[in-house]
Amino acid sequence: QVHLVQSGPEVKKPGSSVKVSCKASGGPFSSSTLSWVRQAPGLGLEWLGNITPLFARADYAQKFRGRLTFTTDEPTRTSYMELRSLTYEDTAVYYCATERLDRTTTYNWYDPWGQGTQVIVSS
Amino acid sequence: DVQMTQSPSSLSASVGDRVTITCRASQTISYFLNWYQQKPGRAPKVLIYATSTLQSGVSSRFSGSGSGTEFTLTITNLQAEDFATYYCQQTYRTPVTFGGGTKVDVK
Numbered sequence: 604q605v606h607l608v609q610s611g612p613e614v615k616k617p618g619s620s621v622k623v624s625c626k627a628s629g630g631p632f633s634s635s636t637l638s639w640v641r642q643a644p645g646l647g648l649e650w651l652g653n654i655t656p657l658f659a660r661a662d663y664a665q666k667f668r669g670r671l672t673f674t675t676d677e678p679t680r681t682s683y684m685e686l687r688s689l690t691y692e693d694t695a696v697y698y699c700a701t702e703r704l705d706r707t708t709t710y711n712w713y714d715p716w717g718q719g720t721q722v723i724v725s726s
Numbered sequence: 727d728v729q730m731t732q733s734p735s736s737l738s739a740s741v742g743d744r745v746t747i748t749c750r751a752s753q754t755i756s757y758f759l760n761w762y763q764q765k766p767g768r769a770p771k772v773l774i775y776a777t778s779t780l781q782s783g784v785s786s787r788f789s790g791s792g793s794g795t796e797f798t799l800t801i802t803n804l805q806a807e808d809f810a811t812y813y814c815q816q817t818y819r820t821p822v823t824f825g826g827g828t829k830v831d832v833k
Contacts (some may be wrong), residue, residue, distance in 0.1 A: 638822070647824055647825070648813055648824040649824070650824070670831035680780035690754050698769055700769075703744070703775075705776065710757065710775060710779075711814070711817045712781075712815075712817065713770075713772060716770055717769065718769060718773070
């Protein structure tokens, strides 16, 4: 069973960067796709993108291209999300989630999720 | 992008009620539709994937149906632990998109 543990809360100034980690235990790591989703206060869920370590391939939501980077460190089974040029609108809880895949049908869903990392952008 | 529209955005219900939540996609997404439950301060948890497959360990009071552009989550015999916010998600095309959520609270 995969279990995801994320890094702690962050308070950042506008224009700075934040790097959130997501450590996986149990289950495969390299061949798994990890997705990142955020949730602004009182709002819904927004997909940031995903990364598959085995293929060294990341897919980013158009909205964040140019200021978002996903990386992975296989020895420590840790994935990272770095968001640059922060604005107040980036204040949100950031989640990582493992993408489960039915290889026969290609249906996919997110399970499990990390506990979330609160990022506050404040001057 | 595929827009996901959930309705209603909120509803009030009582224990024992049957609740139905609808999710509409702006274009066909086949059966690539998942449902999640989220409680305050917690991460979302998958209930149903591929439109109608119940996630292991999830109560059979939850069921899903639909195809193409219209999907439904039904909760029968609503229990106290079911008061939460529910989201649909399409994974047919990237960017993956979510519905705006339906908050189910106590009547």
